[in-house]
Amino acid sequence: MSLEEPEPDEGVIEAAEEVGVTTDGLDYDELAELVGDRLLDREEHVNAEGFVVRPDEVQDVLFDLRDEAGFDHLSCVTAQEYDDRYESIYHLKKYDDPTQELSVVVPSPTDDPRNESANPVYRTADWHEREAYDLVGIEYDDHPDLRRILLPETWQGHPLSQDFDGEEPQIVTLREHANPLQEDHRADDADTMFVNIGPHHPATHGVLHIETVLDGEQVADLEPDIGYLHRCEEQMCQQGTYRHQIMPYPDRWDYISAGILNEWAYARAAEDLADIEVPEYARVVRTMSAELCRIAAHMLAAGTFALDVIGDFTATFMYAVQQRERVQDILEDLTGQRLMFNYLRLGGVAWDVPEPREEFFEKTRDYLDDLPENVREFHNLLTSNEIMQLRTVDTGVLPPEEARSYGATGPVARGSGIDYDLRRDDPYGHYDQLDWDVVTEDGCDNYSRLLVRLREVEQSARIIEQCVDLLEDWPEEDRETQANVPRTLRPDPDTEVYRAVEAAKGELGIYIRSDGTDKPARFKIRSPCFSNLQTLPVMSEGEYIPDMIASLGSLDIVLGEVDR
Amino acid sequence: MSAVAPVAAPLQSAPLPGTIAELLGLDPDAPAVLFVLAFLAAGAVISVLMGMTAVLGIWGKRKITAAFTDRIAVNRHGPYGLLIIPADAVRLLSKELIVPAQVDRPAWDLAPLVIASSALLGFAVIPMGNGVQIADPETGLAFVFATASIASLGLVMAGYASNNKFSFLGGLRAVAQNLAYEIPLVLTGASVVIFTGTLQMSGVVEAQQAALVSLGPVDIPSWFAFVNPFAFVLFMVANLAEVGRNPFDIPEAPTEIVAGYQTEYSSVYFVLIYLGEFIHIFLGGAIVATLFLGGPSGPVLPGIVWFFAKMIAVYLFTQWARSAVPRLRIDQLIQIGWKGMLVLSFANLVLTAVIVGVIQA
Numbered sequence: 001m002s003l004e005e006p007e008p009d010e011g012v013i014e015a016a017e018e019v020g021v022t023t024d025g026l027d028y029d030e031l032a033e034l035v036g037d038r039l040l041d042r043e044e045h046v047n048a049e050g051f052v053v054r055p056d057e058v059q060d061v062l063f064d065l066r067d068e069a070g071f072d073h074l075s076c077v078t079a080q081e082y083d084d085r086y087e088s089i090y091h092l093k094k095y096d097d098p099t100q101e102l103s104v105v106v107p108s109p110t111d112d113p114r115n116e117s118a119n120p121v122y123r124t125a126d127w128h129e130r131e132a133y134d135l136v137g138i139e140y141d142d143h144p145d146l147r148r149i150l151l152p153e154t155w156q157g158h159p160l161s162q163d164f165d166g167e168e169p170q171i172v173t174l175r176e177h178a179n180p181l182q183e184d185h186r187a188d189d190a191d192t193m194f195v196n197i198g199p200h201h202p203a204t205h206g207v208l209h210i211e212t213v214l215d216g217e218q219v220a221d222l223e224p225d226i227g228y229l230h231r232c233e234e235q236m237c238q239q240g241t242y243r244h245q246i247m248p249y250p251d252r253w254d255y256i257s258a259g260i261l262n263e264w265a266y267a268r269a270a271e272d273l274a275d276i277e278v279p280e281y282a283r284v285v286r287t288m289s290a291e292l293c294r295i296a297a298h299m300l301a302a303g304t305f306a307l308d309v310i311g312d313f314t315a316t317f318m319y320a321v322q323q324r325e326r327v328q329d330i331l332e333d334l335t336g337q338r339l340m341f342n343y344l345r346l347g348g349v350a351w352d353v354p355e356p357r358e359e360f361f362e363k364t365r366d367y368l369d370d371l372p373e374n375v376r377e378f379h380n381l382l383t384s385n386e387i388m389q390l391r392t393v394d395t396g397v398l399p400p401e402e403a404r405s406y407g408a409t410g411p412v413a414r415g416s417g418i419d420y421d422l423r424r425d426d427p428y429g430h431y432d433q434l435d436w437d438v439v440t441e442d443g444c445d446n447y448s449r450l451l452v453r454l455r456e457v458e459q460s461a462r463i464i465e466q467c468v469d470l471l472e473d474w475p476e477e478d479r480e481t482q483a484n485v486p487r488t489l490r491p492d493p494d495t496e497v498y499r500a501v502e503a504a505k506g507e508l509g510i511y512i513r514s515d516g517t518d519k520p521a522r523f524k525i526r527s528p529c530f531s532n533l534q535t536l537p538v539m540s541e542g543e544y545i546p547d548m549i550a551s552l553g554s555l556d557i558v559l560g561e562v563d564r
Numbered sequence: 565m566s567a568v569a570p571v572a573a574p575l576q577s578a579p580l581p582g583t584i585a586e587l588l589g590l591d592p593d594a595p596a597v598l599f600v601l602a603f604l605a606a607g608a609v610i611s612v613l614m615g616m617t618a619v620l621g622i623w624g625k626r627k628i629t630a631a632f633t634d635r636i637a638v639n640r641h642g643p644y645g646l647l648i649i650p651a652d653a654v655r656l657l658s659k660e661l662i663v664p665a666q667v668d669r670p671a672w673d674l675a676p677l678v679i680a681s682s683a684l685l686g687f688a689v690i691p692m693g694n695g696v697q698i699a700d701p702e703t704g705l706a707f708v709f710a711t712a713s714i715a716s717l718g719l720v721m722a723g724y725a726s727n728n729k730f731s732f733l734g735g736l737r738a739v740a741q742n743l744a745y746e747i748p749l750v751l752t753g754a755s756v757v758i759f760t761g762t763l764q765m766s767g768v769v770e771a772q773q774a775a776l777v778s779l780g781p782v783d784i785p786s787w788f789a790f791v792n793p794f795a796f797v798l799f800m801v802a803n804l805a806e807v808g809r810n811p812f813d814i815p816e817a818p819t820e821i822v823a824g825y826q827t828e829y830s831s832v833y834f835v836l837i838y839l840g841e842f843i844h845i846f847l848g849g850a851i852v853a854t855l856f857l858g859g860p861s862g863p864v865l866p867g868i869v870w871f872f873a874k875m876i877a878v879y880l881f882t883q884w885a886r887s888a889v890p891r892l893r894i895d896q897l898i899q900i901g902w903k904g905m906l907v908l909s910f911a912n913l914v915l916t917a918v919i920v921g922v923i924q925a
Contacts, residue, residue: 195729203819217733217894308819310810310890318633387811387890545733546820546893 018070026100034068035061046272046497048101055108055115062121070094071102072404074122076526078511079132081161086113086138091498095404095418098426117143124407127534135160150227150563192220199228203308203549206559219540219548224533229563237523242270242489243346251340254561257296258504260289263344268428269499269510270346273491279480282348287430288467289334289343291460296327297504298453301556305450306382308553309391316381323374326367333360347483361468371461378454392447396539396551399444407531410506412555415449417442422502434466449554488518505529505556525564529557579700580605605698609687613843621842622652632887661831668725676833678718679840685711686847691765693860693867704765708851709750715844716742723825734824737894738815744901745805748909752799755916756788756855769859789856795912796856802905803848809882811889814897849878
């Protein structure tokens with residue numbers, strides 16, 4: 001698999017099958033015909049067209065778009081309130097070609113904000129719509145379980161709706177709180193046991209609460225309960241100016257070394273919104289630093305996964321942290337920071353690689369030279385270990401159809417054999433000029449996901465090596481790290497954009513709507529971990545507790561990004 | 565009292581209380597004297613073991629794990645960080661003892677005592693060389709296995725009485741695991757007894773003193789690890805499961821069930837469980853040393869040094885496994901125990917019996 005994918009003949013066959021696909025992209029008129037008179041209006045977004053449909057025909061339209069037009073990926077659901085209406089936007093994509101995008105815009109009246117749920121069409125809508133209900137206050141008919149997801153059950157009001165008064169204290173009577181010391185209650189003939197795994201538990205990698213029903217050692221039912229780390233990131237971004245005040249926040253979503261990858265998500269969306277062209281030199285620097293972050297993030301993922309399976313802070317974990325440490329040293333040289341990099345700027349990067357340049361490149365090269373040997377050590381310790389294989393092969397199985405329906409992306413999708421990588425399929429930065437491969441594994445199990453991460457580290461190393469070569473030979477007078485960007489950005493009012501990049505855990509998307517001021521009117525984060533975590537019940541129901549823990553580890557979630 | 569009278573090299577003399585009595589000029593056959601002196605001897609052995617646990621469990625464990633994982637570990641508390649031992653002891657003992665609501669007392673209070681004392685009890689019959697052996701009954705080996713198994717009872721008590729679901733799961737896992745591994749362990753031990761013809765620990769040691777083969781000037785002794793390496797490997801694996809270290813640390817499994825049966829224990833009770841675990845590992849090492857590695861025998865150095873060296877070597881092996889090997893799943897462990905180890909240990913027992921029978925005939 002190289003950058004030439006997808007194979008041309010394959011593309012032709014699919015183009016013939018799917019409505020609205022022409023040789024040079026999407027034909028929105030043909031799609032509009034498919035939707036027919038259910039289409040109320042057509043909007044122009046920066047990334048795609050928006051089809052406005054009636055709130056009671058959402059399922060119908062989405063079914064047609066999925067089955068006839070091939071939109072099999074519901075990337076994100078954005079909800080927002082205008083002065084005169086509420087709006088849900090379903091951002092649709094295709095796993096085969098994510099550049100083919102379509103937004104389905106569903107307005108609903110202010111006095112009764114409700115529309116049909118997309119849950120029967122895309123399983124991933126379950127959590128996304130719960131979040132929309134929780135934060136904005138839109139009700140979704142036909143949703144199986146419309147409860148709050150990020151905020152406490154007892155929260156009053158919807159914080160991103162316009163009439164929400166943040167000053168008003170949240171008064172919750174004691175009676176309404178769930179009693180943590182409540183007596184165990186069970187049905188008379190039940191032989192299952194309810195266990196709270198988390199929010200404080202050694203294997204939850206943060207504050208995740210998994211309500212688990214056990215049948216002996218096996219998981220009969222489980223439900224992840226998230227929101228313990230909700231820090232109002234979207235709200236905070238809406239209060240910052242585009243130019244400088246938003247960029248530090250992405251570092252704090254997936255805070256496991258993936259900072260620059262996250263920053264790029266915001267940079268890409270905002271640059272498309274304000275029509276900023278990034279100089280080529282800066283694009284190469286971005287590509288290099290982002291892949292360094294990916295190595296660090298994947299190393300920690302492999303380490304913590306090993307920790308979950310092995311069970312102690314053992315050799316594999318420490319070796320992984322050592323590898324990450326070396327990448328962090330390089331990143332520290334480059335950005336001045338070890339965790340919260342804040343290195344990208346709209347239109348470029350903060351500064352050039354540090355002087356003396358040779359020293360920096362040599363350090364990076366040294367690391368890359370040692371990397372194959374170190375990765376081999378991981379294969380010795382982990383993937384070729386017989387007990388490890390006994391534990392991870394064929395456990396936590398996530399079939400590709402389920403993965404698509406739940407909107408899984410990143411190593412989780414690629415471990416299920418879905419050949420989907422935005423770096424190749426929706427190119428940005430300098431990726432399309434470089435020679436590297438997208439890694440997929442067909443096992444669909446915990447082992448495949450581990451293998452994908454370890455192999456992706458090698459691919460990242462290839463990318464960095466080529467970037468270093470390019471940067472080294474770059475003529476001194478052409479080293480342009482920053483485009484000319486106005487001091488204050490005020491994009492045209494009512495411009496909407498949804499852009500995603502391939503972050504460490506998968507597709508990290510940002511939706512921004514501008515209102516003519518220097519701050520976004522709506523800032524929505526599509527977190528890959530949020531969607532990936534939804535697959536946990538599919539992977540672990542019927543499995544043993546240890547396999548459930550291993551599956552959770554193989555999803556590699558970061559609660560900072562799940563809860564935002 | 566000693567049935568096997570050593571003539572050439574008196575590795576094993578009379579048990580410790582009798583020796584002390586003779587040294588003090590008291591009558592070694594008077595029950596009252598023996599009773600008191602046995603307490604003294606036991607106290608001495610326990611003190612040594614406690615000291616070992618303090619050094620190896622608090623300081624050594626850190627240093628060993630650090631060596632396996634490329635770290636340094638404690639180095640700021642006195643020379644080589646050794647003062648971490650008193651510091652940790654004070655820290656652990658001065659913590660609040662939290663008794664959760666609705667724990668099942670006194671079972672909850674007794675469990676740590678049972679876990680710690682059962683392991684100590686086993687050392688009563690272990691010959692440590694230079695005459696250090698508190699008692700040498702004819703049923704020595706059976707006694708060791710019996711007392712070591714009492715620990716399982718402690719684990720169930722702890723798991724069941726804690727009123728905590730993680731503890732409960734840990735307790736159940738401990739029972740399932742010990743059932744699956746105790747039988748192969750004892751059966752493999754029994755294959756040694758077929759060689760020695762006696763359960764008495766001093767007899768077992770004595771039977772391993774003859775030279776197996778002579779390579780020039782060096783005699784390879786007939787330690788059972790050399791005579792029957794297959795049984796030795798089986799026993800080492802079963803022993804890992806018995807003491808609950810990777811890949812068999814399933815009853816504790818920190819990433820799955822928090823800390824298993826010890827989740828609710830703090831302060832002194834936690835210390836007792838921790839102590840019990842380490843002494844259990846040492847007891848496992850002592851049994852391996854006695855059954856398979858010739859007990860206290862070895863060249864040049866005194867027997868007791870050899871004995872402790874062998875015991876610590878087995879301890880190092882468990883730490884190595886802990887640092888490097890992934891954990892099995894409980895059902896896989898049960899499968900290996902009942903379908904693999906049990907069959908192999910029976911095969912070993914039958915084969916040994918046949919071979920010994922042929923030789924003797």
